Amino acid sequence: MSEAILTNPSALTDPWSVPLSELDPSQPAVFQTDRQFEIFDRLRREDPVHYHEQGLFGPYWSITKFNDIMTIDKDHKRFSSDAGITLNERQADFTTPNFISMDPPKHDVQRKAVTGVVAPMNLAKMEPIIRQRAANILDSLPIGERFNWVDAVSVELTTQMLATLFDFPFEDRRKLTYWSDMATSSELAGGPTPEADRRAALLECLEYFQRLWVAREGVAPEVGIDLISMMANNPDTQNMDPMEYLGNLILLIVGGNDTTRNSITGGVLFLNQNPDQYAKLKADPSLITSMVPEIIRYQTPLTYMRRTALEDVELSGKTIKKGDKLAMWYISGNRDEEVIERPNDFIIDRANPRHHLSFGFGIHRCMGNRLAEMQLRLLWEEILTRFDYIEVVGEPERVQSSFVRGYSDLPVILHAK
Amino acid sequence: MPSVKFIEHNGTEHVIDGNNGDSLMVIATSNLVPGIDADCGGECSCATCHILVDDAWVGKLAPATETEESMLDLNPDREPNSRLSCQIPMSDELDGIVVNLPEFQY
Ligand code: HEM
Ligand code: FES
Numbered sequence: 001m002s003e004a005i006l007t008n009p010s011a012l013t014d015p016w017s018v019p020l021s022e023l024d025p026s027q028p029a030v031f032q033t034d035r036q037f038e039i040f041d042r043l044r045r046e047d048p049v050h051y052h053e054q055g056l057f058g059p060y061w062s063i064t065k066f067n068d069i070m071t072i073d074k075d076h077k078r079f080s081s082d083a084g085i086t087l088n089e090r091q092a093d094f095t096t097p098n099f100i101s102m103d104p105p106k107h108d109v110q111r112k113a114v115t116g117v118v119a120p121m122n123l124a125k126m127e128p129i130i131r132q133r134a135a136n137i138l139d140s141l142p143i144g145e146r147f148n149w150v151d152a153v154s155v156e157l158t159t160q161m162l163a164t165l166f167d168f169p170f171e172d173r174r175k176l177t178y179w180s181d182m183a184t185s186s187e188l189a190g191g192p193t194p195e196a197d198r199r200a201a202l203l204e205c206l207e208y209f210q211r212l213w214v215a216r217e218g219v220a221p222e223v224g225i226d227l228i229s230m231m232a233n234n235p236d237t238q239n240m241d242p243m244e245y246l247g248n249l250i251l252l253i254v255g256g257n258d259t260t261r262n263s264i265t266g267g268v269l270f271l272n273q274n275p276d277q278y279a280k281l282k283a284d285p286s287l288i289t290s291m292v293p294e295i296i297r298y299q300t301p302l303t304y305m306r307r308t309a310l311e312d313v314e315l316s317g318k319t320i321k322k323g324d325k326l327a328m329w330y331i332s333g334n335r336d337e338e339v340i341e342r343p344n345d346f347i348i349d350r351a352n353p354r355h356h357l358s359f360g361f362g363i364h365r366c367m368g369n370r371l372a373e374m375q376l377r378l379l380w381e382e383i384l385t386r387f388d389y390i391e392v393v394g395e396p397e398r399v400q401s402s403f404v405r406g407y408s409d410l411p412v413i414l415h416a417k
Numbered sequence: 418m419p420s421v422k423f424i425e426h427n428g429t430e431h432v433i434d435g436n437n438g439d440s441l442m443v444i445a446t447s448n449l450v451p452g453i454d455a456d457c458g459g460e461c462s463c464a465t466c467h468i469l470v471d472d473a474w475v476g477k478l479a480p481a482t483e484t485e486e487s488m489l490d491l492n493p494d495r496e497p498n499s500r501l502s503c504q505i506p507m508s509d510e511l512d513g514i515v516v517n518l519p520e521f522q523y
Binding site for chain 1: 454456457460461462484487488491493494521523
């Protein structure tokens with residue numbers, strides 16, 4: 001697989017110098033080296049609905065403008081999620097169905113069965129727990145010493161949050177991180193993990209969660225914040241087959257993990273790249289409210305979602321054929337100057353900060369979007385009361401994926417107040 | 418100009434004049450009525466402009482489109498009088514309409 005990853009290295013270093021047909025943003029190397037923005041600038045300018053005949057995962061359309069993405073995201077009747085939400089093809093002998101890759105009516109039924117876990121009332125109950133956990137993590141960090149922010153804070157906090165959602169045994173919580181990382185890093189999706197290892201990890205995950213399920217069957221969840229009890233006791237989900245259970249677990253583990261983790265890291269990086277914004281934040285911590293969605297826009301933790309056309313559709317003068325794959329590049333739409341003012345600037349006090357594509361729109365719009373925002377808000381509130389400055393002291397290391405835009409390392413030094 | 422009364426979850430009332438054709442969402446957000454997020458800006462694709470229409474007024478509204486239905490349906494707190502305020506344009510017939518804002522948007 002790896003030799004296929006760099007078809008034309010100069011498409012990375014100078015995307016304006018090669019023929020359009022040689023640009024392929026589905027190649028993980030593009031994001032691992034953070035070269036995506038010029039590629040998308042060019043696509044938005046020259047061919048905003050572009051057909052790649054030779055994508056890493058086969059032919060596909062790149063949709064790169066904000067309004068076109070919105071149009072497709074809203075049109076779930078003609079643009080299906082049923083064949084999967086990433087460009088790589090699914091393995092027929094190992095499918096883990098879940099509602100992010102289902103169409104109505106099944107999607108709606110399953111989403112409704114679990115959405116209560118992130119309902120506002122439940123979030124209010126979770127808030128003090130997550131705040132306390134964030135505080136504990138921050139209090140354990142070394143002052144004046146170099147360490148990896150990703151592992152010590154971003155991974156740890158999101159993992160603890162997931163453990164809260166599932167009421168997962170706390171001491172085993174890093175298993176959640178491991179399963180999440182394995183789920184998204186398969187070689188078949190352009191990542192570093194051998195597919196066999198991925199399957200083994202996911203089956204281990206299923207086995208573990210099946211034990212929790214059995215233990216909670218018939219037991220009414222006391223406070224309602226436990227997702228497994230919810231699924232095991234809801235008539236719409238209690239007869240789910242094992243691979244579907246696994247699918248929905250992975251959806252929540254991955255959905256709630258990588259994305260928030262990388263937003264936590266991204267925030268520290270962006271504030272360091274924009275010291276004026278960091279100063280503004282310290283002078284007025286109430287700006288956290290508008291900074292959080294801006295971090296999520298600027299990071300765009302999931303770079304795209306895939307759809308498959310169910311019929312021929314005209315879009316911006318192009319004909320998308322029935323059966324064609326499309327990537328709605330949220331990361332490009334989030335930098336579309338026609339919709340977002342000064343889109344390449346990180347501005348923590350934008351007037352309309354939630355008007356971004358990072359959570360998608362339409363019936364699949366991120367179920368956990370308020371939970372993700374809450375975690376980031378609580379974390380930054382606790383950071384500002386403790387530290388004068390989180391200093392980034394080296395280059396970030398980025399993950400090898402064209403779907404998850406993330407970091408594996410961000411070296412920092414904390415400065416006390 | 419026709420007017421609309423927004424009632425916040427805590428009971429605070431806002432009576433606001435609106436232009437014909439502007440949606441209730443636009444009227445609320447441009448007059449700083451709290452309680453409507455409108456993340457998608459009126460595209461009927463986020464459901465964070467959820468309102469509960471006073472029973473006396475429900476029948477006077479055009480029925481929800483299929484798209485609005487599918488977005489409303491994602492909300493477990495949906496009530497029979499739930500609507501998305503970006504899908505309700507102001508008109509003379511709606512002069513005096515009363516709508517309640519839910520405790521949270523999501
Ligand atoms: C900054 C953090 C996050 C980002 C950027 C993000 C992004 C997204 C996106 C783009 C979608 C849309 C999928 C589509 O249109 O096909 C989505 C769906 C989803 N997300 Fe998130 N997410 C985040 C956090 C979370 C969290 C914390 C949870 C945990 C509960 C979560 C659970 C889900 C679920 C269950 C879906 C599927 C919804 C459906 O298909 O109806 N996400 N997310
Ligand atoms: S503003 Fe998004 S659905 Fe009404």
